Amino acid sequence: MERIVDGLLTFLVNSAWQVPLVAGAGLAGSWMLRRAAPRYRHGTLLAALFLSALLPLLSVWRLEPGGVAVAVPRGAGPMRLQGPPPDTNPRANGAPAMAALSPVAGAPRGVVWFAWPLGWLLAAAYVGLLAARSFGLARCWQATVLLRKRCDDLPPGPEAAAAARRCAETFGLGRVAIRYTQSIAGPATMGAVYPWVLLPRGFEKTTNAHDLAAALGHEMAHIKRRDFVWNLAAEIATLPVSYHPAIWLLKREIRRFREMACDDLVSERLLDRRDYARSIVRMAEFAAANAKTGWALGVFDSDNLEKRIERLTKEPWLSSRFSGLRFAAAALLLTATAVAAGNSFLAPTHSYRMPGAAGLRPPPSPPPPPPPANRRGARAAKTEPARAGSQPPLHSASGGVPAVQES
Numbered sequence: 001m002e003r004i005v006d007g008l009l010t011f012l013v014n015s016a017w018q019v020p021l022v023a024g025a026g027l028a029g030s031w032m033l034r035r036a037a038p039r040y041r042h043g044t045l046l047a048a049l050f051l052s053a054l055l056p057l058l059s060v061w062r063l064e065p066g067g068v069a070v071a072v073p074r075g076a077g078p079m080r081l082q083g084p085p086p087d088t089n090p091r092a093n094g095a096p097a098m099a100a101l102s103p104v105a106g107a108p109r110g111v112v113w114f115a116w117p118l119g120w121l122l123a124a125a126y127v128g129l130l131a132a133r134s135f136g137l138a139r140c141w142q143a144t145v146l147l148r149k150r151c152d153d154l155p156p157g158p159e160a161a162a163a164a165r166r167c168a169e170t171f172g173l174g175r176v177a178i179r180y181t182q183s184i185a186g187p188a189t190m191g192a193v194y195p196w197v198l199l200p201r202g203f204e205k206t207t208n209a210h211d212l213a214a215a216l217g218h219e220m221a222h223i224k225r226r227d228f229v230w231n232l233a234a235e236i237a238t239l240p241v242s243y244h245p246a247i248w249l250l251k252r253e254i255r256r257f258r259e260m261a262c263d264d265l266v267s268e269r270l271l272d273r274r275d276y277a278r279s280i281v282r283m284a285e286f287a288a289a290n291a292k293t294g295w296a297l298g299v300f301d302s303d304n305l306e307k308r309i310e311r312l313t314k315e316p317w318l319s320s321r322f323s324g325l326r327f328a329a330a331a332l333l334l335t336a337t338a339v340a341a342g343n344s345f346l347a348p349t350h351s352y353r354m355p356g357a358a359g360l361r362p363p364p365s366p367p368p369p370p371p372p373a374n375r376r377g378a379r380a381a382k383t384e385p386a387r388a389g390s391q392p393p394l395h396s397a398s399g400g401v402p403a404v405q406e407s
Helices: 002-032 038-061 115-150 160-172 211-226 226-238 245-269 273-286 305-312 321-341 375-390
Strands: 080-081 101-102 110-113 177-182 189-192 196-200 346-349
Touching: 002 038, 002 115, 002 245, 002 321, 002 346, 038 226, 038 245, 038 321, 110 115, 115 189, 115 226, 160 177, 160 245, 189 211, 196 211, 211 226, 211 245, 211 273, 226 245, 245 273, 245 305, 273 305
Parallel strands: 110 346, 177 196
Antiparallel strands: 080 101, 189 196
16 A cells, blocks of 8 residues: 555656646647647647656656665665565664665656655545546546437438538548537537537538538548547546646647647638638537537637637648648657656655654664773774764764665
């Protein structure tokens, strides 16, 4: 149980600084690509999201099995307590034997101590938060399954069928199922292996053929990019670090640039940019009360509709050559930050603590020597303090960590 708590504390402490560091590198790389195509910015932020979830897990995996990380004197290098922990009962008679300390290759250099109740409280709070987030993810998946079951198994109308065939041929997709439901207010897509495009009931009657092609084209752009799969994988991968505000920021930016990337794909292959922008505005009026259900991806998932319309009416991005160079620079920045963060991690522990030391008590001081009986004994007593001064002290005067001399 102690090992589990130490592992949870290791994950929490390292995620507290590794996640914002990698997220900041991802956002900086996205800023470097501010005039590039949105798909580059989306890829950079998605990579930062997965790395933010992976690095804290690696810090737990790199901890040595068995033993507890302890602090050692400066210059002695990282050490680890080998063997069983010493007896830390203050009522125990006599001092416990000093456990052997030996260097461990790759052991963490930073050790963060937690008081016994604080370590357990943090671990318990994190487990409760993780359980709540897991329950929320399960409810979201259940809502997605129910949304799929509530769809009407009716064939699409002639206009919707023609628009679907055109969009599927344009994006090189196979057969995509079209379903109608009253549980949504705007077009959406769902499914990883067998994707569906969901349309609200009556959507085909209230829109023209051009708007219908824009809606189906946007949803099939999500299918072409496999956005549903990436979104599901991101939600599961970031579950352990879902408490961090940096993860919330990354997810918001990912949603924004995901929709922009689909807009570019539709405007490049299917419709004119300005016509597509007008269609989005009309669909937004139709779906003014849109409420997302489950993990289905809709046209208006992000909160940057005005920015999307502005981009579609202009051409602010650079050529693909310069976009590729900036994407390589952003990827290099993100990789360097991830490598640096992965090689520097902290090892917190709360186990076997004693006041003033890392759970170790020095042996009792020997009794003072008897007074010398003759001149030879006096001369030997004078040389004894010099020899004792050359040896490292067992512990600092302030009650700090005991020094250890390696054999």
